[in-house]
Amino acid sequence: MKYVIGVDLGTSSVKVLLVDQKGMVAGEVSKSYPLIQEKSGYSEQDPNQWVEKTTEALVELVANFHGNPSDIEGISFSGQMHGLVILDEQLQLLRNAILWNDTRTTEQCEQIYHIIGKEKLLEVTKNVALEGFTLPKILWVKQYEPNIFEKIHVFMLPKDYLRFRMTEKIHMDYSDAAGTLLLDIAKKEWSGELCEALGIDPTICPPLVESSDFIGTLTKEFADKTGLNEATKVFAGGADNACGAIGAGILSSNKTLCSIGTSGVVLSYEETKDLDFKGKVHYFNHAKENAYYTMGVTLAAGYSLSWFKEVFANNENFNDFVSEIEEVPVGSNGLLFTPYIVGERTPHPDANIRGSFIGVDSKHTRAHFVRAVIEGITFSLNESIEIFRGAGKKIDTIISIGGGAKNETWLQIQADIFGAKIMKLASEQGPGMGAAMLAAYGCGWFDSLDQCADKFLDVVKVYEPIPENVKRYRELFKIYQEVYEHTKILNRKLVEFRY
Numbered sequence: 001m002k003y004v005i006g007v008d009l010g011t012s013s014v015k016v017l018l019v020d021q022k023g024m025v026a027g028e029v030s031k032s033y034p035l036i037q038e039k040s041g042y043s044e045q046d047p048n049q050w051v052e053k054t055t056e057a058l059v060e061l062v063a064n065f066h067g068n069p070s071d072i073e074g075i076s077f078s079g080q081m082h083g084l085v086i087l088d089e090q091l092q093l094l095r096n097a098i099l100w101n102d103t104r105t106t107e108q109c110e111q112i113y114h115i116i117g118k119e120k121l122l123e124v125t126k127n128v129a130l131e132g133f134t135l136p137k138i139l140w141v142k143q144y145e146p147n148i149f150e151k152i153h154v155f156m157l158p159k160d161y162l163r164f165r166m167t168e169k170i171h172m173d174y175s176d177a178a179g180t181l182l183l184d185i186a187k188k189e190w191s192g193e194l195c196e197a198l199g200i201d202p203t204i205c206p207p208l209v210e211s212s213d214f215i216g217t218l219t220k221e222f223a224d225k226t227g228l229n230e231a232t233k234v235f236a237g238g239a240d241n242a243c244g245a246i247g248a249g250i251l252s253s254n255k256t257l258c259s260i261g262t263s264g265v266v267l268s269y270e271e272t273k274d275l276d277f278k279g280k281v282h283y284f285n286h287a288k289e290n291a292y293y294t295m296g297v298t299l300a301a302g303y304s305l306s307w308f309k310e311v312f313a314n315n316e317n318f319n320d321f322v323s324e325i326e327e328v329p330v331g332s333n334g335l336l337f338t339p340y341i342v343g344e345r346t347p348h349p350d351a352n353i354r355g356s357f358i359g360v361d362s363k364h365t366r367a368h369f370v371r372a373v374i375e376g377i378t379f380s381l382n383e384s385i386e387i388f389r390g391a392g393k394k395i396d397t398i399i400s401i402g403g404g405a406k407n408e409t410w411l412q413i414q415a416d417i418f419g420a421k422i423m424k425l426a427s428e429q430g431p432g433m434g435a436a437m438l439a440a441y442g443c444g445w446f447d448s449l450d451q452c453a454d455k456f457l458d459v460v461k462v463y464e465p466i467p468e469n470v471k472r473y474r475e476l477f478k479i480y481q482e483v484y485e486h487t488k489i490l491n492r493k494l495v496e497f498r499y
């Protein structure tokens, strides 16, 4: 039996998945690392930690593997998107990575509009300027850390840096490059025009490849450290949401994905590069060749829940903590939560907004708060579903992946709030599975990713919407939607009190 490894470099942890030729998960190890949050709105990580923790995870995976490491034929990656990693001429890190959920760059987003213009930006990149994307982060370094900016030899995204440390090769795939706001999405090339207008040397942009492209093999040093074979083939990999889509079989039109990790995403497959959503949702190259996807993003989805747990139930087991919600009725007895704890993207691109609990009552217990957090996250994702439905998409079945898909009650809440069937797959590790599938396809096990998905993916349970819950949630969703407008001004006034 042959195997491949999918490495999912997430925001909360790295997950490595060993998958055999039948698509069965033969081993799984996860290692977490922290966020570095020096100020409100800042979010960084030390890229050395990604390498260290991935190495530890692979050592454990190989040690528990009963076969021969030379049977592990290929490895590929899925990575948290947009994070800026910069290296000097000696290929040494110049600073910590500035992550996708770091919102310090509102000023740089305004500069982009001022210099490029919103229409031109949409024409080239298909996206609007959001704080989380990579380009505003490069401009922030240019403005506030000019000594570092002038030393930049190359910039990368998180999984590209990890792959570089494993292979000594530098590349970026189209699906991740699309999230930098420097890629001409339709032409699949770096936009020299944007670089020139914004004073960025285009040579700092790495060579572009397809997600399933063969990059090389592991360095001897990395192979020796982990116990993997030096001849293991390395394939480029993709953005975590593109890989999540592959790992959930979102490989043709009319398929929708809901992914609840640190962020939350509603994603829809697109065949063409010329649809016009006017920047309301993100529009990126897929990790499947010459395909695209659109998506709406909730910045703090799983993160809202883990934040609440960390503050109010730090020492409890996650499953026990979440299981309390089963006893609380639909609507949490009138308690509403908006998950804007680090700002928001879809449908409110607003770095200053913050979360609220509305309707706190002396009868509420902690369990009501936990359920309200989960319902609020799901309402926020429903805003993206409404945008897609408003654009004429039929959404009646959704595949749900990510940490949030571990809880059965939450999956039922998704069915009831989205008013759609929710499919649960055998593994909720969509991005890691997608990465493994890119390696399996790259190794030549299948003629296409679609063929691989047919063999590897298995729906294990379907959650049907319960009509009376759907009705109740519809009423509550309307009230939920009002909270943003009512709290926007208050949050602007609070900005000066945050540090």
Ligand SMILES: Nc1ncnc2c1ncn2[C@@H]1O[C@H](COP(=O)(O)OP(=O)(O)O)[C@@H](O)[C@H]1O
Pocket: 009, 010, 011, 012, 013, 260, 261, 262, 263, 301, 302, 303, 304, 305, 306, 318, 319, 322, 402, 403, 404, 405, 406, 407, 410
């Ligand atoms: N048992 C659980 N039930 C529901 N949600 C969970 C559970 N365990 C973890 N989560 C949620 O999953 C999130 C992490 O999901 P994951 O897909 O691993 O994220 P990432 O890829 O961003 O690291 C956490 O923020 C947490 O809220």
Ligand SMILES: O=C(CO)[C@@H](O)[C@H](O)COP(=O)(O)O
Pocket: 010, 011, 012, 079, 080, 081, 082, 100, 101, 132, 179, 240, 241, 261, 262, 263, 264, 265, 282, 297
């Ligand atoms: O910023 C985005 C997508 O645009 C996020 O979805 C990141 O890609 C991080 O993903 P997770 O760690 O939550 O999976």
